[in-house]
Amino acid sequence: MSWLPIHSNSLFHGIFNSLLINNYCHTLFHLKQTRNTTLESMFHTCILLLFSALPQIYSVPCQQIGKGNYDGPAGTQPQLDPFTAGQGFTIIQSQDCLLRFQNPDYNMIGSQSDLSQAIMASRVTKATWATTQESYEETCNNYNGAFRSNAMLWLGGAAEPYQYAGVLLRSATNAQSGLQHAATVVTYLLPSGVAKITKVGPGADASDNCQRLQNAGGIGIAGTVDPNVDYAYAPLFRVAVGLAARYPDPRNVQLFQAPSPDYPWGSSSGAFVTANRADGSCVVIDFRSMPAYMMNIEGYPNAVTAAC
Secondary structure: OOOOOOOOOOHHHHHHHHHHHHHHHHHHHHHHHHOOHHHHHHHHHHHHHHHHOOOOOOOOOHHHEOOOEEEEOOEEEEOEOOOOOOOOOEEEEHHHOEEEEEOOOHHHHHHHOOHHHHHHHOOOOOOEEEOOHHHHHHHHOOOOOOOOOOOOOEEOOOOHHHHHOOOOOOOOOOOOOOOOOOOOEEEEEOHHHHOOEEEEOOOOOOOHHHHHHHHOOEEEEEEEOOOOOOEEEEEHHHHHHHHHHHOOOOOOOOOOOOOOOOOOOOHHHOOEEEEEEOOOOEEEEEOOOOOOEEEEOOOOOOOEEEEO
């Protein structure tokens, strides 16, 4: 990524770099429709840079954390180990968070030529939540949102949220379609926010739809969080690569495989993903302690196996 180093040590540099990257990425967004592997790779790098171009004020920038090197003011430097505490960033276990997956509005990209704005709009920033048992059940019984606005639900658990989103396979029938895109944004409600809310689910006599959603990790929340520090955001393709390091079973769909071993977010990156808070600080979402789960994939004669 030396073609456009990010040194966002001030608000000016952050905005300037965001504009440069956005213009470059928007061009690639349209060119990549040719399915050219090189253009796909460059587009993924652009998404990563859009996340990293925000001003870094309070902690170590995400691009300085990892298993490789980064281009800094003093030249190429080794990244900080993501699993070593006390280096200016927080390490958080994925299963201690709640998750939401949101696609950008691609119509916004086409009409406004603003990929970064579309991605920013996909981040959850809501402070006050008021999901009730009734609104939870209305949502799971009204999948398409007809005649009303569905409640925004979250996903909890270990592998379950990623299975629901289709990043990890468990069976061919329990994944939400349409979430597997390079620019899909994953919002993590961090433990600091989880501690401030009450989890809401369906009643004991709720429909089968609601029971299935709850079993898949679907959770409603009520309470108030601080959007500046209680949420953290990551692009889905980076999350998928980190999960592939934790669950290397080849039957897992690795949605965004790196085109070469030396690609910046290749498989050697490890079982984690870095995520940006709105205040510019970075956290490490750690996948290493996520437990094995039972995989059941249609089309395989020995369908049930332990993913490790």
